[in-house]
Amino acid sequence: MHGYRGKILRVNLTDHTWKVEDLDEKKALSYIGGRGLGSKIMAEEVDPNVDAFSPENKVIIATGPLTGTPTPAGGRYMVVTKSPLSGTIASSNSGGYWGSELKFAGYDLIILEGKSPKPVNVFIEDDKVELRDASHVWGKIVSETTEALAKEAPDKAKILCIGPAGEKLSKIAAVMNDINRAAGRSGVGAVLGSKNLKAIVVKGSSKPTIANPDKLKEVTKAARQNIKDNGVTGQGLPTYGTAVLVNIINEGGVFPTNNFQTTYFDKAENISGEHLAENFLIKRESCFACPIACGRYAKADDIEGGGPEYETIWAFGAACGVSDMKEVIKANYWCNELGLDTISAGVTIAAAMELYQRGKIKDNDIDEGLSLKFGDAKSMVEWTKKMGNREGMIGDKMAEGSHRMGEHFGMPEVAMAVKKLELPAYDPRGIQGQGLQYATSNRGGCHVRGYMISPEILGLPQKLDRFAIDGKAEWVKIFQDLTAYIDSAGLCLFTSFAIDAKGYADMISAVIGQEFSDADILEAGDRIWNLERNYNLKAGIDPSQDTLPKRLLEDPIPDGPSKGNKSRLSEMLPIYYNIRGWDESGIPKPETLQKLQVEA
Amino acid sequence: MEIKVKLFATLRENRGKEVSLELKEGATAEDALKKLEIPKKEVAILMINGRDDDPGKELKSGDLLSIFPPVGGG
Numbered sequence: 210m211h212g213y214r215g216k217i218l219r220v221n222l223t224d225h226t227w228k229v230e231d232l233d234e235k236k237a238l239s240y241i242g243g244r245g246l247g248s249k250i251m252a253e254e255v256d257p258n259v260d261a262f263s264p265e266n267k268v269i270i271a272t273g274p275l276t277g278t279p280t281p282a283g284g285r286y287m288v289v290t291k292s293p294l295s296g297t298i299a300s301s302n303s304g305g306y307w308g309s310e311l312k313f314a315g316y317d318l319i320i321l322e323g324k325s326p327k328p329v330n331v332f333i334e335d336d337k338v339e340l341r342d343a344s345h346v347w348g349k350i351v352s353e354t355t356e357a358l359a360k361e362a363p364d365k366a367k368i369l370c371i372g373p374a375g376e377k378l379s380k381i382a383a384v385m386n387d388i389n390r391a392a393g394r395s396g397v398g399a400v401l402g403s404k405n406l407k408a409i410v411v412k413g414s415s416k417p418t419i420a421n422p423d424k425l426k427e428v429t430k431a432a433r434q435n436i437k438d439n440g441v442t443g444q445g446l447p448t449y450g451t452a453v454l455v456n457i458i459n460e461g462g463v464f465p466t467n468n469f470q471t472t473y474f475d476k477a478e479n480i481s482g483e484h485l486a487e488n489f490l491i492k493r494e495s496c497f498a499c500p501i502a503c504g505r506y507a508k509a510d511d512i513e514g515g516g517p518e519y520e521t522i523w524a525f526g527a528a529c530g531v532s533d534m535k536e537v538i539k540a541n542y543w544c545n546e547l548g549l550d551t552i553s554a555g556v557t558i559a560a561a562m563e564l565y566q567r568g569k570i571k572d573n574d575i576d577e578g579l580s581l582k583f584g585d586a587k588s589m590v591e592w593t594k595k596m597g598n599r600e601g602m603i604g605d606k607m608a609e610g611s612h613r614m615g616e617h618f619g620m621p622e623v624a625m626a627v628k629k630l631e632l633p634a635y636d637p638r639g640i641q642g643q644g645l646q647y648a649t650s651n652r653g654g655c656h657v658r659g660y661m662i663s664p665e666i667l668g669l670p671q672k673l674d675r676f677a678i679d680g681k682a683e684w685v686k687i688f689q690d691l692t693a694y695i696d697s698a699g700l701c702l703f704t705s706f707a708i709d710a711k712g713y714a715d716m717i718s719a720v721i722g723q724e725f726s727d728a729d730i731l732e733a734g735d736r737i738w739n740l741e742r743n744y745n746l747k748a749g750i751d752p753s754q755d756t757l758p759k760r761l762l763e764d765p766i767p768d769g770p771s772k773g774n775k776s777r778l779s780e781m782l783p784i785y786y787n788i789r790g791w792d793e794s795g796i797p798k799p800e801t802l803q804k805l806q807v808e809a
Numbered sequence: 810m811e812i813k814v815k816l817f818a819t820l821r822e823n824r825g826k827e828v829s830l831e832l833k834e835g836a837t838a839e840d841a842l843k844k845l846e847i848p849k850k851e852v853a854i855l856m857i858n859g860r861d862d863d864p865g866k867e868l869k870s871g872d873l874l875s876i877f878p879p880v881g882g883g
Contacts, residue, residue, distance in 0.1 A: 770859020
């Protein structure tokens with residue numbers, strides 16, 4: 210089959226052996242690749258009740274059939290495993306150049322199993338695979354690890370690694386690649402750490418074949434034109450990056466401030482995309498085959514690096530009451546170097562600030578010279594370092610994420626999280642569909658499982674009333690299903706601002722040589738969604754967890770443009786369950802699973 | 810009547826971040842755009858007092874208009 214490489218590399222870290230297996234084509238067509246196929250393999254091979262840090266958990270690093278092809282922004286890979294943070298199935302995705310390189314080396318997926326007795330790196334150069342001692346890079350930050358391993362690797366090899374946070378089993382640790390790209394969410398970096406795997410270095414020399422090159426040229430040309438003509442992907446994202454959202458979301462009064470206590474940040478201008486572009490931006494960056502190039506590279510004092518993205522700016526900015534962009538850039542830098550998820554890290558610090566505000570963390574608990582006052586930017590950067598290194602009592606608790614930290618201090622409700630995954634930068638009280646999406650996301654508090662901001666705020670593909678609940682369940686389902694497909698194909702979600710299901714169907718049809726319709730695309734997404742749901746149910750994540758933090762359900766927004774609103778989740782959830790083909794309690798009906806051919 | 814206008818991203822070029830506009834009674838957001846010489850096709854999001862609203866709706870004295878070009882994704 211074209212597009213795919215037809216090979217899976219299975220590495221046993223316990224005894225340092227590896228083998229190459231054939232990709233099951235039928236399974237690949239049903240679950241596409243990436244997130245879908247990775248989740249299917251998890252469901253087949255890993256008991257949902259496994260402890261995330263036990264050697265029985267596996268990590269599946271999965272590309273899609275479009276990864277490494279000329280399709281626009283087709284450079285993504287997924288890290289699929291059981292999350293130590295949420296206990297759900299995790300699939301965390303990243304761009305850059307590592308995913309496409311794995312395809313060039315001849316593999317669709319890597320399955321990592323067992324646990325190495327000592328720190329190890331995996332080196333892959335086409336069919337040559339080696340497990341090498343990693344003791345010289347264990348403990349090193351991401352840039353130093355990458356530089357050291359580049360010297361041992363073939364020229365232009367691509368490097369994926371964890372930082373000290375992953376080594377120290379922080380439940381909010383990321384997997385990093387190409388130094389500053391992150392498969393950030395759900396603590397996937399800690400699972401690699403638990404297996405004593407520091408890095409995977411990959412170099413490839415051949416490209417995936419294309420079934421119908423002429424057709425692909427035609428549909429890719431149309432897709433690239435759509436991306437160029439679209440205001441968001443053609444102008445907004447290239448010019449300002451994701452950070453331009455700061456002012457939009459704040460002006461609408463849905464920019465969570467001081468750990469979601471308020472939703473309008475009066476100093477937002479200081480952390481806006483416009484301010485970033487004028488004062489700190491050095492250059493733009495792009496991922497493999499991407500015409501959008503939304504990546505930023507910024508400098509503050511003696512610190513420079515990739516980012517910061519909108520989510521990061523919010524998490525270390527408004528969520529912590531911080532308006533100093535320099536310190537936000539520094540916190541972002543330390544997350545990249547220590548290998549931490551910037552959303553969870555910032556939101557966890559914000560929760561610690563609220564614990565202090567409410568008297569649960571006392572002055573004498575706090576490390577000397579630091580504070581946990583909302584707005585203390587310099588302390589925030591220091592907390593980020595302590596969290597990544599598990600340094601001191603509070604740093605150690607922060608490394609567990611906001612929920613476990615809150616529990617430790619007797620107030621878990623300060624955690625602004627769903628299924629223990631910290632929420633991102635949009636207050637769902639004033640964006641009803643996004644709230645339903647957060648509550649039902651299969652990995653917990655996440656915006657990119659169904660980006661309802663697109664219709665509810667940006668007006669794409671059409672404008673919806675963000676305060677209304679009518680029709681939102683239907684929209685959420687379509688967005689979730691389409692996203693599950695995009696994540697499985699190996700494409701970047703940002704292409705969806707400009708490309709519809711039909712456009713995606715044309716691309717995969719041309720690449721793999723099997724006809725897909727727009728309905729097929731959405732059905733594959735639905736199948737993947739139900740497989741993940743089923744896995745989570747078996748893992749004990751019961752539907753009562755399809756909810757939001759109490760504050761967002763019960764406390765109306767206190768001021769600003771969205772004043773008076775709270776989430777109307779309970780009105781939308783039954784409708785959502787029904788259109789998903791789930792019973793009233795949120796369990797997929799047998800006929801739904803049968804129709805989608807998902808094993809119960 | 811006087812209204813306040815906040816401009817964002819590329820719309821700030823040659824116009825600044827924030828301007829006060831003197832408009833006739835009964836004027837609409839569309840009238841404000843004309844006065845600021847902002848072509849309608851450059852406007853992706855228009856909020857009146859933080860809420861999406863009909864650009865043809867009559868404004869009131871003291872209203873805040875926030876205008877964004879096509880931007881976004883996060």
